Amino acid sequence: MSEGRPDEExxxxxxxxxxxxxxxVVAIAMTLLILPLMESVGEASSSGEDTLEWLGGHRDQLLSFGLSFVIIAMFWMSHHRLFAHVHLVSNRLLWLLAAWMLSIVWLPVATSISGQMSGEDSLARVLYIGSMIVTALLSLVIRLYLRRNPELHTTPLSTLRDGTAVDLAMATLFGLSLLIAVLSPAIGYYSMVIMFAMGPLEALYAKLIGRAFSGSGS
Structure with missing residues (x-):
C-alpha cells in the first residue's frame, strides 16, 4: 500500500x-447573490411597500449584489482564459482549485453581510473586500504553480506573464480599497472605484515582472 502512494500522489x-x-460552482455562487434580494421583495410585498420604497430601502444590497456579480464574473473570465490551455491537473492543483472555489463560494455570504449590516461595521468591509483579495492571491498562486509545471498545460509564457500582472494588480487595488474603506467610513464601499486604475497598474506590473519570465522562453 505505502509503495503505491507516491505514484498516486x-x-x-x-x-x-x-x-x-x-x-x-461559479455559476451557483453568482446565482446565490440574488437570494437575499428575492427574500426582501417578498417581505416588502407583505408589509405593503411599493417598488420605489423597496429600491430606496435596499440600495446597499443592490450595490453589493451588482458589484459582487461583476467581480465574480471577472474572476471567472480570468480563470477561464487560463485554463483554456490546461489539459492535465495534479492533486496539488486540485487542492489549489478547491481553495479558490472556497473563496468564490464565500463571496455571496460576504455580500449579504455587507449589504445588510450597519455602514459603520468595519468588519463587514474586511470580510467583503478581504475575500476578494484572497481570491486574487489564490489565482496568482495557481498561475505560478502552472508556470512551474509546464507538463500540465500549453499556455504561452506571455499569457502567464500578463495574467500574473492582472492578479497582482487586482490584489493590490483590492487591498488599497479595503484600507480606504476602513479608514474612511464615509466613503465605505465606494472606495472600490479605485479598481478603474486596473489598466495602468496592470501595465506597470507587466513591465516589472517581464524580466523574471523572459528567461524561461515563450
Whole structure:
C-alpha cells in the first residue's frame, strides 16, 4: 500500500471534469447573490411597500449584489482564459482549485453581510473586500504553480506573464480599497472605484515582472 502512494500522489488527471466542476460552482455562487434580494421583495410585498420604497430601502444590497456579480464574473473570465490551455491537473492543483472555489463560494455570504449590516461595521468591509483579495492571491498562486509545471498545460509564457500582472494588480487595488474603506467610513464601499486604475497598474506590473519570465522562453 505505502509503495503505491507516491505514484498516486504524483498522478495527473484529465482537466475536463475539474473545469466543468469549477464552472458549475461559479455559476451557483453568482446565482446565490440574488437570494437575499428575492427574500426582501417578498417581505416588502407583505408589509405593503411599493417598488420605489423597496429600491430606496435596499440600495446597499443592490450595490453589493451588482458589484459582487461583476467581480465574480471577472474572476471567472480570468480563470477561464487560463485554463483554456490546461489539459492535465495534479492533486496539488486540485487542492489549489478547491481553495479558490472556497473563496468564490464565500463571496455571496460576504455580500449579504455587507449589504445588510450597519455602514459603520468595519468588519463587514474586511470580510467583503478581504475575500476578494484572497481570491486574487489564490489565482496568482495557481498561475505560478502552472508556470512551474509546464507538463500540465500549453499556455504561452506571455499569457502567464500578463495574467500574473492582472492578479497582482487586482490584489493590490483590492487591498488599497479595503484600507480606504476602513479608514474612511464615509466613503465605505465606494472606495472600490479605485479598481478603474486596473489598466495602468496592470501595465506597470507587466513591465516589472517581464524580466523574471523572459528567461524561461515563450
Amino acid at each position: 504524483s498522478r495527473n488527471y484529465a482537466a475536463e471534469r475539474p473545469k466543468a466542476f469549477v464552472d458549475a
